[in-house]
Amino acid sequence: MENTFSVGLKNNIAPQQEYLLQGSIVDLHRDVLLHRLRGLCDNADKQPETFSDHEMVFVLRGATAQQNPVLFRVRRSLDPPDDPSWHIRYLGTSEIGDKNRHTLVRACFDVACSNNVVKFLNEMGFRSDHEYCVKGYFFHKGRMKVTVSKIYRMVQTGTPDGNTQEAMTQSSLVELSVVAPAGQEQIADDMKNFAEQLKPLVQLEKVDQKRLSVQ
Amino acid sequence: MQKEEKQLESSLADITAKVADIKNALASFLYKLENEFATLNWPTMLDNFALISSNMNSLSRVLRGDKIPALRNFTLFPVLLSPDTDQELAKLTEGRLFMCNHEVVPDYLRTKPETEVEDKINQLHTKANSITSDNAQKQLNNLNKITSNILDIINSYREEWDNDSKQKTQQPQTSSQSETNTLIAAISMGKGLRLQSQMPQQSQQPSPGMQQQSQKPMPVGKMQSSVKTTIRAGSAGHPYPRP
Amino acid sequence: MGVVCVYFYPVPEGKSGQQVVDGIQKQIELLGAVKTGNFCVDCETFQAGSGIQNTPQRQVNILHSSEQPASCFAILDTGTCLVADALFDGLMQKLKHYYQQRKGSKIESKGQRYEYGDFIFKVGSVSQASNFKGILVEIEYCPCVVAGDCMNLMKEMSQSLLGSAVAEQQSSFLKTKTDMIYTPADTMSQYLEHFNNFKKATSVNQAMNR
Numbered sequence: 001m002e003n004t005f006s007v008g009l010k011n012n013i014a015p016q017q018e019y020l021l022q023g024s025i026v027d028l029h030r031d032v033l034l035h036r037l038r039g040l041c042d043n044a045d046k047q048p049e050t051f052s053d054h055e056m057v058f059v060l061r062g063a064t065a066q067q068n069p070v071l072f073r074v075r076r077s078l079d080p081p082d083d084p085s086w087h088i089r090y091l092g093t094s095e096i097g098d099k100n101r102h103t104l105v106r107a108c109f110d111v112a113c114s115n116n117v118v119k120f121l122n123e124m125g126f127r128s129d130h131e132y133c134v135k136g137y138f139f140h141k142g143r144m145k146v147t148v149s150k151i152y153r154m155v156q157t158g159t160p161d162g163n164t165q166e167a168m169t170q171s172s173l174v175e176l177s178v179v180a181p182a183g184q185e186q187i188a189d190d191m192k193n194f195a196e197q198l199k200p201l202v203q204l205e206k207v208d209q210k211r212l213s214v215q
Numbered sequence: 216m217q218k219e220e221k222q223l224e225s226s227l228a229d230i231t232a233k234v235a236d237i238k239n240a241l242a243s244f245l246y247k248l249e250n251e252f253a254t255l256n257w258p259t260m261l262d263n264f265a266l267i268s269s270n271m272n273s274l275s276r277v278l279r280g281d282k283i284p285a286l287r288n289f290t291l292f293p294v295l296l297s298p299d300t301d302q303e304l305a306k307l308t309e310g311r312l313f314m315c316n317h318e319v320v321p322d323y324l325r326t327k328p329e330t331e332v333e334d335k336i337n338q339l340h341t342k343a344n345s346i347t348s349d350n351a352q353k354q355l356n357n358l359n360k361i362t363s364n365i366l367d368i369i370n371s372y373r374e375e376w377d378n379d380s381k382q383k384t385q386q387p388q389t390s391s392q393s394e395t396n397t398l399i400a401a402i403s404m405g406k407g408l409r410l411q412s413q414m415p416q417q418s419q420q421p422s423p424g425m426q427q428q429s430q431k432p433m434p435v436g437k438m439q440s441s442v443k444t445t446i447r448a449g450s451a452g453h454p455y456p457r458p
Numbered sequence: 459m460g461v462v463c464v465y466f467y468p469v470p471e472g473k474s475g476q477q478v479v480d481g482i483q484k485q486i487e488l489l490g491a492v493k494t495g496n497f498c499v500d501c502e503t504f505q506a507g508s509g510i511q512n513t514p515q516r517q518v519n520i521l522h523s524s525e526q527p528a529s530c531f532a533i534l535d536t537g538t539c540l541v542a543d544a545l546f547d548g549l550m551q552k553l554k555h556y557y558q559q560r561k562g563s564k565i566e567s568k569g570q571r572y573e574y575g576d577f578i579f580k581v582g583s584v585s586q587a588s589n590f591k592g593i594l595v596e597i598e599y600c601p602c603v604v605a606g607d608c609m610n611l612m613k614e615m616s617q618s619l620l621g622s623a624v625a626e627q628q629s630s631f632l633k634t635k636t637d638m639i640y641t642p643a644d645t646m647s648q649y650l651e652h653f654n655n656f657k658k659a660t661s662v663n664q665a666m667n668r
Contacts, residue, residue, distance in 0.1 A: 060556055063510070066555075070552055072549070110543075110545070111542050111549055113540055114541040117542075123513075123534050125516065
C-alpha cells in the first residue's frame, strides 16, 4: 500500500512550503493593528481568536561535523491547559530569493502528534535546546494566516505559568504566512498585496535570518 | 525729419497692437470670471494671468526697443477742445470717450502728479532731508531689527506647521526594526531564550568544529554554525525534564 | 474503534499460505460475515547510525494502517509509540543522516476485511520483500474500549474461528494493558511484535540452513 504521504507528494498536494513575511508592532499600537486585521480578514464579525502556545525546540546532533543538526519544534497549546494538542514542526533553511519573490520560502512540515512526543524525541536522541511561550492573536484571510503574538522567555524550564515567564520585548511579532504545496509562487503576490494594506503600521518584510545570526 | 516721423508712426502702430493684445486678454479673462466662475479652475486662472503677464512683457520690450524714438521728446497738445459729442472719438475709444473737452483732457494728457499729491511729496522730501544722518541710521537699524525679528517668528511658525502636518500624514513610530530582529532571532535561532546558566558555557567554548564551519563560504553554513554552537551549550546535560 | 487482538496463525506442513488463508476466509464467511474490502498494515524500520550524541543506537519502526489512513505510528524499540499525521514520513526523511531505512525491511500484512455484527475480522498474509512470511488474523470487538472487559468474549470468538491452539496465544503487550483505554497505537504495537517475530524466525531459519 502506498502511504498517504507518498501519495500526497506525488500529486503535489501535501503542504510543505511556507511562504513567510515578518514584522513587529510596538505594544502601544497593537490594538490599532488588531482592529485593522479584524476588518481585513475573514470572520470580521467575531472577536479575534487568541492562542497561547509553549514551544520546545529539540535538536538532533551528530558526532561529526558532516551531520547538520536537525531541529524539531514541538508545540503544545496551553489553552485550554488540561487538553493540549501537540505538534511537531520542521522548518528548513529559509530562502531569500531574488527581488521578484516577495516572501521568504522555506520547507515546512506541520505534523500533529500524540502527547508523548517529548519522551519519544528524547529516546530518539533529540535534546532540548531552548523553549519559549508565545501568546497572541491569529487571523485568517483565505489561506493566509496572520499572527500577532508576544514571545515570552522562560525563567524556569518545565511547566510554563504566569510567574515563570518574561516578555522578550515591548513589541509583538507579526507574521503573515501560508503553507502550501511546492511551486505555488503566486501566493507570494497575494501576501505582498495584503502586507501593503498594513503599512505604515507594520512593515512586513522578508527578514534574512542568516543576516541576524551574524550580528 | 520725415524718417523720424515714419519711425514714430510705425512704432505707434506696434504699441497700439500690443496694448490691444493686453486689452483683449483682460477682457476675455474678465468675461470668464463673470460668466464661467462656476467651472473655472485654478490652472486656467494661472494660464490667464500668464497670458496677460507675457503681453505686458512684450509691450515693455517694444517700448525699450531701439527702433522706438524717445517718446518723452515728443510733446502732445490738444489743438481743439469741443463740448460736442465726437462720433469719431467714440468709435476710436470703443465708446469709452465721447468728447474731447476741457474736463477730460487734463486727466488723459497729464504728465505730472496732481498738485495736492505734489505738495505732499515735497513735504515728505523736506521732512526726510531734515533728519540727521545719525538718526536716519538708527531708524534704519531699528527697522532692520524688527524686520528680521518678524522674519524669525514667521520662519519658526512655518517650521512648526510643517512638522505638524508631517506628523499628521506620518504615523508615529509603530514598529521598531531592532525589536523585529530580536524577536525573529529568538524564534528562529533561540537567541536570548536559553537559560542564563547555559550562557557562560556557550561563550567559553567556541568549539573547533564551529570555527571550521564558519570559514566555509557556503550559504547554509553560516546560519547553521551559530545554531550549532548555541546548541552544544544547551545539550550539555540539559535534556528537557519530563513532568 | 474497539479492542483488537492480532493472532499468529501457523501454516501447517504441506499446505501453502494461500490455502490456509482461503480456509480461514471460508470459516469467516460461513459465520455470515460480510466482505468490506481490503486492508493493509505496513512497517518500515529505520536504524540509527553511530552519529548521535549521548544516545544508544535506537530503532524506529514506522507503521501505517489502512484503518487509520491519515495517521502514522512511530514505535521505538523502547516501546514508546508516537501517533502522528501521515506527514511524519516526511520528517523521517529529514533525519536520513541519523536514521537510515533498513534495505528490504519493509514488511506488511495484507488481505481481506470482514464485518460481522460488532466484530471486524482481518485475514492478512504477511510478506517481506515479496516473500511470504506467514498469516496474521486480527479480530476487533468494536463496542468496547477496555481490553480487560472483553477479553473472554474475544477468546471465545477466536476459539470458534481459529481453534483453541491459536486462541491461547495472547499478546504479552495486551496483558499489560488490560484496564487501560485501548487505542489504535496498541494494535500497531501488536503488529510490530508479530512482525519482529517473523523477522527473528527468518534469521533463525537462515542460520539453520547455513
